[in-house]
Each structure stands twice: as structure tokens, then as C-alpha cells.
Amino acid sequence: xxxxxxxxxxxxxxxxxxxxxxxxxxxxxxxxxxxxxxxxxxxxxxxxxxxxxxxxxxxxxxxxxxxxxxxxxxxxxxxxxxxxxxxxxxxxxxxxxxxxxxxxxxxxxxxxxxxxxxxxxxxxxxxxxxxxxxxxxxxxxxxxxxxxxxxxxxxxxxxxxxxxxxxxxxxxxxxxxxxxxxxxxxxxxxxxxxxxxxxxxxxxxxxxxxxxxxxxxxxxxxxxxxxxxxxxxxxxxxxxxxxxxxxxxxxxxxxxxxxxxxxxxxxxxxxxxxxxxxxxxxxxxxxxxxxxxxxxxxxxxxxxxxxxxxxxxxxxxxxxxxxxxxxxxxxxxxxxxxxxxxxxxxxxxxxxxxxxxxxxxxxxxxxxxxxxxxxxxxxxxxxxxxxxxxxxxxxxxxxxxxxxxxxxxxxxxxxxxxxxxxxxxxxxxxxxxxxxxxxxxxxxxxxxxxxxxxxxxxxxxxxxxxxxxxxxxxxxxxxxxxxxxxxxxxxxxxxxxxxxxxxxxxxxxxxxxxxxxxxxxxxxxxxxxxxxxxxxxxxxxxxxxxxxxxxxxxxxxxxxxxxxxxxxxxxxxxxxxxxxxxxxxxxxxxxxxxxxxxxxxxxxxxxxxxxxxxxxxxxxxxxxxxxxxxxxxxxxxx
Amino acid sequence: xxxxxxxxxxxxxxxxxxxxxxxxxxxxxxxxxxxxxxxxxxxxxxxxxxxxxxxxxxxxxxxxxxxxxxxxxxxxxxxxxxxxxxxxxxxxxxxxxxxxxxxxxxxxxxxxxxxxxxxxxxxxxxxxxxxxxxxxxxxxxxxxxxxxxxxxxxxxxxxxxxxxxxxxxxxxxxxxxxxxxxxxxxxxxxxxxxxxxxxxxxxxxxxxxxxxxxxxxxxxxxxxxxxxxxxxxxxxxxxxxxxxxxxxxxxxxxxxxxxxxxxxxxxxxxxxxxxxxxxxxxxxxxxxxxxxxxxxxxxxxxxxxxxxxxxxxxxxxxxxxxxxxxxxxxxxxxxxxxx
Numbered sequence: 001x002x003x004x005x006x007x008x009x010x011x012x013x014x015x016x017x018x019x020x021x022x023x024x025x026x027x028x029x030x031x032x033x034x035x036x037x038x039x040x041x042x043x044x045x046x047x048x049x050x051x052x053x054x055x056x057x058x059x060x061x062x063x064x065x066x067x068x069x070x071x072x073x074x075x076x077x078x079x080x081x082x083x084x085x086x087x088x089x090x091x092x093x094x095x096x097x098x099x100x101x102x103x104x105x106x107x108x109x110x111x112x113x114x115x116x117x118x119x120x121x122x123x124x125x126x127x128x129x130x131x132x133x134x135x136x137x138x139x140x141x142x143x144x145x146x147x148x149x150x151x152x153x154x155x156x157x158x159x160x161x162x163x164x165x166x167x168x169x170x171x172x173x174x175x176x177x178x179x180x181x182x183x184x185x186x187x188x189x190x191x192x193x194x195x196x197x198x199x200x201x202x203x204x205x206x207x208x209x210x211x212x213x214x215x216x217x218x219x220x221x222x223x224x225x226x227x228x229x230x231x232x233x234x235x236x237x238x239x240x241x242x243x244x245x246x247x248x249x250x251x252x253x254x255x256x257x258x259x260x261x262x263x264x265x266x267x268x269x270x271x272x273x274x275x276x277x278x279x280x281x282x283x284x285x286x287x288x289x290x291x292x293x294x295x296x297x298x299x300x301x302x303x304x305x306x307x308x309x310x311x312x313x314x315x316x317x318x319x320x321x322x323x324x325x326x327x328x329x330x331x332x333x334x335x336x337x338x339x340x341x342x343x344x345x346x347x348x349x350x351x352x353x354x355x356x357x358x359x360x361x362x363x364x365x366x367x368x369x370x371x372x373x374x375x376x377x378x379x380x381x382x383x384x385x386x387x388x389x390x391x392x393x394x395x396x397x398x399x400x401x402x403x404x405x406x407x408x409x410x411x412x413x414x415x416x417x418x419x420x421x422x423x424x425x426x427x428x429x430x431x432x433x434x435x436x437x438x439x440x441x442x443x444x445x446x447x448x449x450x451x452x453x454x455x456x457x458x459x460x461x462x463x464x465x466x467x468x469x470x471x472x473x474x475x476x477x478x479x480x481x482x483x484x485x486x487x488x489x490x491x492x493x494x495x496x497x498x499x500x501x502x503x504x505x506x507x508x509x510x511x512x513x514x515x516x517x518x519x520x521x522x523x524x525x526x527x528x529x530x531x532x533x534x535x536x537x538x539x540x541x542x543x544x545x546x547x548x549x550x551x552x553x554x555x556x557x558x559x560x561x562x563x564x565x566x567x568x569x570x571x572x573x574x575x576x577x578x579x580x581x582x583x584x585x586x587x588x589x590x591x592x593x594x595x596x597x598x599x600x601x602x603x604x605x606x607x608x609x610x611x612x613x614x615x616x617x618x619x620x621x622x623x624x625x626x627x628x629x630x631x632x633x634x635x636x637x638x
Numbered sequence: 639x640x641x642x643x644x645x646x647x648x649x650x651x652x653x654x655x656x657x658x659x660x661x662x663x664x665x666x667x668x669x670x671x672x673x674x675x676x677x678x679x680x681x682x683x684x685x686x687x688x689x690x691x692x693x694x695x696x697x698x699x700x701x702x703x704x705x706x707x708x709x710x711x712x713x714x715x716x717x718x719x720x721x722x723x724x725x726x727x728x729x730x731x732x733x734x735x736x737x738x739x740x741x742x743x744x745x746x747x748x749x750x751x752x753x754x755x756x757x758x759x760x761x762x763x764x765x766x767x768x769x770x771x772x773x774x775x776x777x778x779x780x781x782x783x784x785x786x787x788x789x790x791x792x793x794x795x796x797x798x799x800x801x802x803x804x805x806x807x808x809x810x811x812x813x814x815x816x817x818x819x820x821x822x823x824x825x826x827x828x829x830x831x832x833x834x835x836x837x838x839x840x841x842x843x844x845x846x847x848x849x850x851x852x853x854x855x856x857x858x859x860x861x862x863x864x865x866x867x868x869x870x871x872x873x874x875x876x877x878x879x880x881x882x883x884x885x886x887x888x889x890x891x892x893x894x895x896x897x898x899x900x901x902x903x904x905x906x907x908x909x910x911x912x913x914x915x916x917x918x919x920x921x922x923x924x925x926x927x928x929x930x931x932x933x934x935x936x937x938x939x940x941x942x943x944x945x946x947x948x949x950x951x952x953x954x955x956x957x958x959x960x961x962x963x964x965x966x967x968x969x970x971x972x973x974x975x976x977x
Contacts, residue, residue: 083851083951156848162808162825163850168773253826259809260824293709299724324811324820326829329755333748340740344733347694351732352724354701360719361711372706379698383691390743392750393683395819396669399811399846464665465815467846470854477842478665554718 003598010602040574042126043534047133048111049430052423054137055104059497061144062096065089067494070454070487076475086471087154088173092143094157095177099184100140102277102415107136107191109422110219110280112430114195116525117213119204119543121536124197126572127614132191134582139184142589146176153177156469158266159240161251161259166244172593178241179589185230185237186585192226195219204524205563206543210304213523213547214290214297217304218283221311222276228315229272236265245592260325267318275314278410279307281418282349285371288421289353291519292368293360296547299352306345306352313342323391324398332391339389346382350375365519366440370421373448374413381409384459399469402462408455420447420500427507428514432531436510439503443496450492457482457489522550527560529633535569538629566630568623575619581610667815667842673862674834676818679750686746690739754818757830758800767791769803771810771823773849774856774950775917775930785875786903788917789930791843791860794868795835803829811847814860820846835862840926851952857930878906878920879977890972893965897958904976916955922976939970 030036041047069089072081081089115123123129146152151173155164164174199220203212212220240262242248249255251262290297297303319327319335353375362368384406388394397403420443428434461482466473473479517526524541525532527549541560545551552560588603672678758764768779769791779786793799803812805823813820818833835841845856863871882888894902895909903912905920925934929950932938943966946955961969 082854087848087851087853154851160809160848163848168808168850258826260827293719294711295719296721296723298722299729302724302729324822326822326824326827329752333751336747336751337744340744343740344736347732347736348729350698351701351728354698354705355722355725355728357705357709358701359722360709361715361717362706362709363711375702376695376699379695383694386740386743387684387687387691390683390687390747390750392680392747392754392819393687395754395821396677396680396684396815398820400813460665463669463815465667465669465813465842465844467811467813467844467853469848470844472854474857476666 002596006598006602010605036576037574039579040130040576042122042130042572042574042578044111044115044123044126044129045430045532045534047129048108050133051104051108051111051136054133054140055101055108058096058100058104058140058144062093062101063494063497065093065096067490069093070490072471073473073483074487076473076477076480078472082471084151084154087156087469088152090469091153091156091159091177092147095143095153095181096140097411098157098273098277099181100136100143102411102419103188104133104136104140105419106222106277106280106415107132107188109215109284109419109426110195112426113422113525114216114219115198115202116429116528116532116536117216117523118199118202118207119524119537119541119548120198120202121540121569122572123194124201125194127575127578128190128194130575131578131581132187132194134578135187135190135585136184138582138586138589139180139182139187142183142586142593143176143180145590146173158270159262160266161240161243161262162253164240164244165251172595174240175244175593178237178244179592182234182237182241183585183589185234188226189230189234192223192230195223196227199223204537204540204543207548210301211543211546211548213283214286214300214303214307215280215283218279218281218286218307221307222279225272225276225279225311225314229269229276231269232265233269236262236269239265241592245595260322263322263325264318267321268315270321271318272311272314274407274410275310277415278418279310281374281415281422282307284418284422284425285353285374286356287523288367288371288425289356290547291425291521292363292365292371293357294363294520295356295360296522296550297352298355298358299348300546302348303352306348309345310342313338313345317342320389320394323394329391336389336391340386343382343386343389350379350382365424366435366437366444367421367424367519369441369444370417370424373444374417374421377409377413377417377448377451380456381406381413384409397462399467400462401458401466401468404468405455405458405462408451408458412451412455420444425519426525428518428530429525430531431508431511432513433507433511434514434518435503435507439499439506443499443503446499447493447496450489450494450496453489453492454486455489457485461486517549522547524548524560533632535571535624535629538569538633539566540564566626568625569629570621570623572621573619577610577614577617581607581614584610669815672816673837673839673841674817675836676754676831676833677816679753680819683743683746683750687743690743694736694739754831756832758832765794765797765799767793767799767801769801769812769823771803771805771807771812771845771849771856773807774845774852774953776843776856776858777806777917780872783872783876785872786905786918787875787920789858789927790925791858792868792871793833793835793860793862794865795838795862797865798832798834800830800832803831808849809847810845810849810856812843813846814841814843816841817860822847833860835860838862838864838867852950855929855931855950857927859926859930861926874924874977875905875921878904879975880904880907880920882907882972882975884971884975886968886971887975888972889965890968890970890975893961893969894972897961897969901955919973919976923974924977936970936974939973940966943969 151171153173239250249257251257251259316338320339539562542563584603584606591599770777778791803823805825810823811820821831841860843858882891901913901916903918928938943958
């Protein structure tokens, strides 16, 4: 019955759309609304802002989940949140923070900065760019809906089987994880391919590979890692989906399956994922440190090759997450040595940053503070990483709070510090005004101190015998005080995060135009007005050296030399199709979660119909005429 | 005592002193104070890596603070610093030195990896224990001795005990911080590890792999005893006093056979079936803990029997709240007489 009703409703909708029998006045009002502009945009700068908003939105959820867990761990045998609910919190915290906070925030920076840094007018596939964002958002939303509809995923962000199988995780919690990640994973993959093509094909004249800014380089390598890293996850998620929804037996031992396959698939994706979220942060640090030291990046070429090497080795080390699985000493040894090898290119980077500052003129802006604070923090995360690479020692660290401390040092000390540095650094380019430096410095110091307070002590919590993902410990364990210190630190970080919001609001209210180049920048994004005009560059610049803008400044010029005469600019049209296609995926995901395969298939039909419409639509974009460009340029410089 | 252990003692004493100064407690089970040779060799590696890493960290920090202080922009100084492309010599330096440091770490890493993977000798002299993890309890079977027990792993001191680890349901991980690092227990796969204890004592163990709602409460203990004490324990387990003596105990056994027998076995007394879904309860009175978690006394036993789900969320043990007071007391009497 329900099926028939859905199909009838669907046919009515379709008929209305195809015959134009809908309310045209209402549609016109929709189209003139500012929200419509954001829903249909294909402008990489706006999509960047959307990514930042999306990441910030999910950060609220992930952050609250973290605070609730730290509150539960304040006392031994506390009964605030126990059992499955705690497992749901830890699973959602991890998944949210990695997939729906770290990745989108980095995609935000990539969208904002990469096309500008390489002197391009947009990304190679603006349509796909919008689609990538909406898919990420739909995936995140779908997963977080699980809190409202019953139960959330409870098998950790790693979602190991068999605890993720129907038998041990009743309800639909894990289905939200599987389908949410599948949908947002498509978006990420699309985004990665888009940036690869953009960086290869759309560089301004003279911008050779070895003249690309380092942030563009790290985004490039991270995109390549997405291209090769996400398919194993997709495959693994399909296996779990079929096991949970359609009764397949890939992981069921009793039916001849093997649960360890999932661990391999997950970590073949999962380890490159770590580098996907850290490499762009390395790029931000390189830009910020170089700019605020007024020096070119020390050892640029070795930085580039170190980045590539880290990306390459990132695929060789996944099994170091599985030393205790019982792979045998030979496999453990091979993966141990491969893992240690990554320390070498990472070390190159750290020393190159130090020597970029050496002999420079360091200005401690908030962006630079985050970059400077990043160095000791990331080095600590790095050295504990090498310690973890030794299998016998790892038998002690593994799945204890030591590991929790380690990866928070890398993910917060690396990725989050990088994102925050990048936001403070590129904010004027995104919105035309800088964030307040005074609140910014408070924001940095509170976050920095809170972070170390929370996580430094967790190394010891782990070595004193507390496993990770536990909702309690015993009074006789002697872990009460150190857990309490950690909780206080977490709240300090929460205060710092609120301060960031305060800063954004305050800076918006007291905004003063920042000008094209507030930081004495070195790369192409600082040659155009802030915020950048929608076509980015009125004339594509001619790039003559690494740090192209700096090169011109040092040779006494204030602007880039154009590589083309002023002429009409070809731009893509806005389109609502990515949003509609995403809606299809979302409906499909929700349908499968509720085990209503008809609705699931219906959603996919919407997706395919939208693809069909897109394929046969004549959309060649439009041209911005010369006089409009001249007017815009004059207005921006006035 | 090994080198690593010595310096680790210093480090942990330092850490504990810091905690004491803030007016607090001593961690009960620490990796820094191993009581077995597996734990010692792991600590040696941990300490070696900590030393190397402290060295690296100190070098980086020295350069870091020097640079930050020396090269701050002075007010009014708007000169442009020299733009340096790089330095082959320096860059080679920080490629070669890390490689040497890693080699120093890699050699003992590999040798320890292989020595910890040693399997039980074929001659049958070594003590083997089959460890099976269940949501949320541990089963210990001594195949050569014909003993099955739960929650407490008894081992003789100064002997390598070889564990064969597997799981009955989901993935768990066996961890006794003071004796040895972890090994996972996978369904459908048997892993091996060995451990020993150099001093008699009770060592806390934990499940270290997320295994469900009560993962945090899947605790166990390793009880290490001198060889003679251990032999005595084996003899007791083989010849347990499980027959009820008093009238209350006899009634209690009756309650047991009606309510508990299909899941729990008790050796050394006549019962129709020997359930194996739950822990074997032979010698229950001598165990330190109820449910591996709470002190073994009358009050806690009743709490557990009445509302196991409130103590271990998600446990398969049903509630026996429906027993009347007399039956409950008799059942407890019987259980607490099992030696």
C-alpha cells in the first residue's frame, strides 16, 4: 500500500514538473530569495564558505559529544551516560569530527584558496564542486538524524565487524553510518577528482608545477590520496550494507566470512585518510609561516617531494593499526619499518619550517600563532607516532588512551590548528575584512592551553592502563585526578571555540575593508580585491617565479603583469541540479535506513533522472562583458 | 632488572610525585612497572623510543625558541630579509640523522617482535591456557590439566604461560598492563601470546577492543602464585568441594538446578547438564570478584543476581529478581560455599 502511494505521489510530482503545471509565481519568489542563490551557486568561493559553514555546524555536534564523554569520565563509576549511549557518543564524535568537520573545513580552504593561488577563474568542474558539497552535507545530516530516530551508530568510527553486524548492533544505528558515509564519500571523491583536474589543467600561464604555492601542492597530493583511498572505503561500506540490509555474509565467521577483511579495507582507506586531513594543513602552515616571516619557504623543492613521499608511503602502512590483530611477526615487522620511514619526510618538513623562520622577520598575528603553536604540538604527535610504530611497544599502547592522545595531537595540533590558521589568514580574502586580532590571540592561547591540558595527560592515562572507548574506570585504578584534569582542559577548549564565534560576530560588526593584500602576501590570491570578484581575475596573470606576487613586488611592481588582453570572461551558470540530485541520494539513504527498499530505489531514480536532465541540458554558461568587468574592477578599487 | 625498567621506575616515580604534589593517588596498574618479562622487554623498547624522541623534541624546541626570540620583527624595522632557497648540506643533515635514529630503534623493535611471537614448545611441558572471550566475560581453559574457569587466570610465577586466544562472539582484546601488551581475540581465529609473572600477585586485566555496551566493565584478573601454591590451586580445581553441606545449601543447589544450570556449570557435583553459555562457577567462593568487577561478598552477589543489567549493561545474564527472599538466600549460601 505504502509503495503504491509513494509511486502515485512521485508520478504526480514528475507530471507537474514536466508539464509546467506548478505555481510559477511561487517559483519566481523562490528564485529571487538570497537562499536560492546559495543553493544553486557553482562559484568556488561561495562553495568554500558553504563548506566552512557545514563543517562548523557539525563541529557543534562533535564538540558537544566530546564534552558529554569527558563529563561521564569525571568520576570513576559515574552513571551519567553509560553503556550503549556512551558507545554512540564516541562513535558519532569520531565519525563526525573526521568526515564532517576536518574534511569539509579543509575543503573550504581548498575551495577558497586553490583556484586563486593558481590563477584560475573557477575549478575545472563547477557543477561537480557544488554536488560534492551538497553530498557531504546530506551525508552528515543523514548520520546525525540517527540521534532523532532511535539509535546512533555504536561501533566506533572504525565500525569494526562483528559489533557492527545486525546480531550485535540491533536497530538502525549502523545503517546511518554506512549510508551517511557512502553518500558523503561520493561527494569527497568528486571533490578530490575536481581538484586534481583543476590543478593540472587550470594553472595561469607560467605557473609550472614547481612554481605552485605549497598549499596547492599539498591539496593536490591530498586529492590524489582521496582518489585512491576512498574506493576501498566505498567497497567496504557496500559489503557492510549488503550484510546488514540484505543478509549477505561477508564477515560472518559461521558462514565462512572473515571480519578482519573489513579492518583491512577500512585501514587501507583509513591511513591515507589521516594524510588527507593533515597534508592540506601542512600546506597552510607553509604559506602562513613563509608570509609572516617575510621569507620564501626554505627548501621548497624538498618540501614538495616530502609531500609526495608522505602521500606515497601513506598507502604502505595501513596495517600498523592492526599490530595486535595477529598478523604474525613478519607482517608486523614490515609495516613497522614502513611506518618509521614516514618520519623522515615529515622531519624534513618540520626543519624546513624552522629554517624558513630562521633569519626572517616574524610577525605574530593570530594565524602565525596557530602556525607556530602547531610546530611543538605536531612534533609531539609525530614522535608518539614513531613510538607507536614499534609493534612490541604498540602492544602496550594499542587501543589505550595513549593512542587517543597521539591522534588528537595530530588531528587537533595538526589539522585543526591548520584550519584555524588558514581561516584567520584567508578570512579577509573570503569576506573582505580581517578577524579581530585581540580576540584572536585570546582564542589561540585558550585553545592551545586547553588542548595540551586535555590531551598531554592522556598519554599517561593510557600507560596507566586505561583502554580507550570505555565509559568508566574503577576507583582503585587511581585514574581519577588525571581524568578530571583532562575534562577541565576539554571545557577550556570549548570556551576557546565559543570565543572564535564571538570573534566572527564582533569582527563582522566592526568590519573595516582589509584591502587586497592585508598580510604583505606572496601568492596570487593577494593580487585581487577582497573579497575576490566572482570571476577572480579580470585578466589572467603571467607567473614569473615561485611566490609570483612577491617576485613582482621585489621588482618594484604593484600588480601582476597580465597574460592576456581584457576580454569577455566565460562563466558557468548557476544550477539547482546538484541540490536536487543530492535530495535524491538523501531520500534513497533514508529509505534504505528504514528498510524501505522502494523508497531507496525511488531516491536513486531521482538521482538518475537528474543525471539525465543534466546530460541533455544545453548549458554553455555565459560571458561577462568587458565593460562590466571594468566597472567591477573600478568599484573594488575605489 | 633491566636498564629500561630502572629508568622507567625513575620516570614513573617522577610522574607519581607530580601527582602526589597535587594531592592525589597512585595509578594501580602501570606499564612503567612491569612484573613480567614480556612487559619488561616492551618497556625497554618504550623507554628507548622515549629517549630518542625526547632528544628529537629537545633539538627541535631549541631551534624553535631560538628562532622565535631572535627573529621577531622589531618595531620600525621594515627591511626585507634575505630570501634563501635552501641548503643541501642542512637538508641532508636532517635526512641522515633521523634515518640513523630510526635504525637504532628498528633493530631492537624487530628482535622483540619476533621473541614475543614465540610459540609454545612441542614437548608439552609448557603450561597452555585457552582463553575465550565472551561479551562480557573471560573463559580460561587449561587443556592439559582439564580445568575450566572464568574471570581469574591463575598462573605459576617465573614460568612462561602460552595463551591461545579466541572469541566466541565479537572481537575483544586481552590486556594485562603490568605483565604484557595486548593481543586481539577474533572469532574464528586463534592467536597466541605468552606471558609470565616474576612476583606472586594479582594483576588487573582489561578488554581493550570495543566489544559492546559493557566493554568498559569486561575486567579480569591474573593471579600469579608460586609453583606450589599453583599446584594446590590445580588440585582444588580438580577436586572441588561443590557438594552442599547444610540444609540451606542443599536448597540452594535446588534453586541453582532450576534457574542457573542451563548456562553455568559447576564441576565436582552431580548435575543433569553443564551449561557453557555463562562462566563456569566451580570454586566461586574463592574468587576475588563477582562478575569480574565487584568485591565478592554477599551484598554484591545479591545485587548482581537481581539486576545484572544494571551492573553490566547489555549482559546476557537475565535478572533473578523474581526469586523469593528465601530462595535467593539459599542460592547465595550455596554459591558462597563453592570452594
